Every structure is written in C-alpha cells, then in structure tokens.
Amino acid sequence: MNRVIGIRRHPLKSAAAELVTEAFIGKHGLDGDRTWTCLDADGTIGSAKQPRLWGTLLDVKAFFQPAQGDTPGTVHIEAPGAAPALAGTAEADKAVSAWLGRPVRLTRSAPQQLKRHHWWPDEPGMIPDWAADKTPGDDDIVTAGHDAEGGRFFDYGPVHLVTTGALERLSAEHGREVDPTRFRPNLILDLPEDPEPGQRIAIGPDAVLEVAIPTPRCVIPSLAHGDALADRALLKTLAAHHRIDVPAFGRATCFGLYANVLAVGTVTIGDRVTAAAQ
Template structure:
C-alpha cells in the first residue's frame, strides 16, 4: 500500500525543514510552508540556497512553529521571525544585511549559481556557463504569496531514494537533501498526470522536479558524487527541454489533512 512516510515544511525558505506528523494542505501548499524568506535590501532578491556562496549559511538555521509563530534558532540563539532580533541574527550569519519578509510578490527574483556539473544545467539555461551567477524569477509567489520555487507541493518516493543510494554504493541518502514536502512509500516518483488522493486532499502531479546544486549541500564539503549521479537523471519536461530531475512537483486540486501513515490512492 502506498502511504505517506514523511511530512516536512520549511517555514523560512532555505533554512532547515520542520518534520510534522500532520498538516493541512490547501491550494497554496502545506500550512506554514515557505511563509517567510530573507530579502536582500540591496537588490530586493529572495535568499535561496541555489546560490550557496551567498546564502549557504541559512542551512544552519533551525526552525519550529510554536503557537502560530515561527521561531528561528541561529547558532542556538532563538528569535521570532519578523522581529528585529531575527533580522540582526540572520544578517550576522550570512555576512550581509537582510530583512525577513512574509510577502512574496509575483516577479520576485533570486540569485542562482550555475552548477559546475554540466549535466545539472537544464536545456533552458543552455547558454549559461558553469559557475555563472544568474538572476531568475521565482514562480511560487503566485500561489498565495508563498516563497516556492515553482509549485506548492514537492514529493519524493522511497523507491527512488533507495535506487539513488544503490547507485552511489551507500546505505541511504538523507531525504533532507531534496527538501520535499511529502515522502511516499512507493517504488518510483509519480509521473506527470498522476492524481494522488490522500483523504480529502487531491494532488495533481505536474512535472518532474529539476535539480540544482542544493542536494549536494549539507554539513562539510559539497557532495560531488551525489551531484554527478543526479546529473545523469535527465528527463524531458514538456515545453522546456531536458533537465536532471529527482522527485515530482504537484498542484493541489482539493485541500485536506495530511498525516504520516495515511494511505495514498494513485490514479
């Protein structure tokens, strides 16, 4: 039986995720997901791990939702998102002034570093060279002002994770490297056009998830063998071309409560 085995949200974009046992999902994503982001006041861009040189330190920030407030821990020091203290701690962490915002507007932009691994450069960025610094738009704010990259729900399967670990000759690959909302116990990631019914919630799988440098980030050095292996996972995305993909993006057709252990009906 296909079921949910992991649920995650990321209240502060590009910070660590928050594991939950149950959460409501609506058209604009999981409750509390990507509701805050760091903005660079110099150019108004949104902080994103897609440019590790600028924003990689955000992976050290722990996040928890407590009584409706998002509480950050920056190197162990707590602060409530939206406070002057939180802005000061995050500015010190990343080495540049930032301010937290919970208003994502259509047309929002972010800096991204083109991967050194050529296979990770998608066809729609074919004119970019490895190591280039690009500024691209963020599609997610169209979904209720959230700071998603492209879609309100991202999911991966246990089967795909296990296959990747075998390719790498490892016992496992941390799911946190892919920053999904849902982990489902299935042999493979659901294909575009697949409908997933979870209780009252209905998710429509739209496209495979293009990968960038983010899965290679973590504690210590960049995981280059992982990025090299992902670079071989190239798939066609209709209307855009080929890209290294892992996981699936989905839109929400019907809201409802999601729980770990809940059955997923696939059609």
C-alpha cells in the first residue's frame, strides 16, 4: 500500500528542514511552512539559490510551534554556535547575522518589491528555456515568489512532493543514493511513479492535492545539507536524465512536483496515498 514516508516543513526559507511526524495541510500549504525569510541589507530576501551569499543558511534550524488557543504560532531559530531564539526578536537576527557573516533581519512581511539573488548554474542543461538569455555562472537578481494571502515565501506551489520511485531511479542514474533532503520536499510519498500534472492525490482521510507542474531545479540539490555532503556531479545527472517539457513554460531540468491543495487535512507518517488516474 502506498503511504506517506516523510513530512518536512521549512519555517524559515532556505533554512534546514524540520522533520515532523504529522502536519496540517491548509489552503496555503503545511502549517508553518516558509512563513519567515531573511531580509538582507540590499532589500532582497535570502535564498540558497545564490549559495555564495546564502548557502550556509541551510545549516540554520527552524522549529514551528503551532498556535494553541489564543496563543499564535511561533518559530524558534537555532543558528550554529548560538542559543535558540524566537524569530522576530533581536536575538534571532543577531544569531543568524553572526552565522552568515553580515547583518540580516528575519521577517514575515514581504517587501513591496520582492527580489532575491540567483546564481545560474554553469552545468550544461541547468538553465530553463524561459531563462535562455541568462549566462551560465552569472549572479542575477530576480523576482521572488510570495503568497500574499497566506503569507508564505514559496517559489511556486504551496506543497512540494517527491516520490520514492523517482528517487530510486535518480539514485541508479547517479550511481549512489540521493538523499531527498537535497530537494527540500514537504512530503515524500511512496509511489512507484510521479503523478502527472492534473492528477489528484488523496492523502489520509481528508487531504487532497492536485499536481501542478514538475519542479524546475537550481543549484540547491548539489549543496551540502547536513549529513548530505556537497555533490556538484548531481547537477550533471539531473541535466542528463531529467530535462523535460514543463507545460506552458518550456524545457527545464526538473525533479519533484509542485501541488495545489484541493481539500485540507492533517497528514501523518504512514497515511495511505492514492493517486487518481487522469
């Protein structure tokens, strides 16, 4: 029987994943997911898609405490070498700034002009068709994604999925096991194949998702994520085997899936997963 085998949220954009056994999936994604971001002195937000500036943010931990009664939900930040601190306080800003080596401020509010730095990978095949005018290896400043209604700093869809079937094939192509952490999914689903755009996925008793598009990949999967060491060769494997046509966008190197939420509900490790035929 197909089941949920991993649930992860990222309370602070581009920080380490928080592994949980259950989470509520609302209209805007997992409760507490990507609700905070780092704001740099130049007004851009933090993203490890420019690893020179933000790669070490992947070592910062963030933990979401759901709301209880009249007490709103909170996020606690743990930067290496610093005491835990509540997001939104001077202590949290100081800890993350010290770790990154420059002053930043944690925020839940999106700047009026939401921008981020982006590094275009120099591995052939890693630049999508819609960015064909970009130069491999160049730094860029691009518009960042934001769900204003839900207050979420996600790049495209509210939920990001990977499947065990796709991970097994990628590991075989790459010649060694690929840790799903590299792709920063919200859910790891035990499915033999990736569902196609438009397919619906029922999870547990209530939640229903609809696949939107395959997830275009950037440099992040090749970076170090905790115990998963940096692996630059992974970009070559992805570009060689996973460059596909993304509906309405063009060709891109993709892995994983973005999904929208059709029905909300709590999901738990071990929940049954059913991908409906189109």
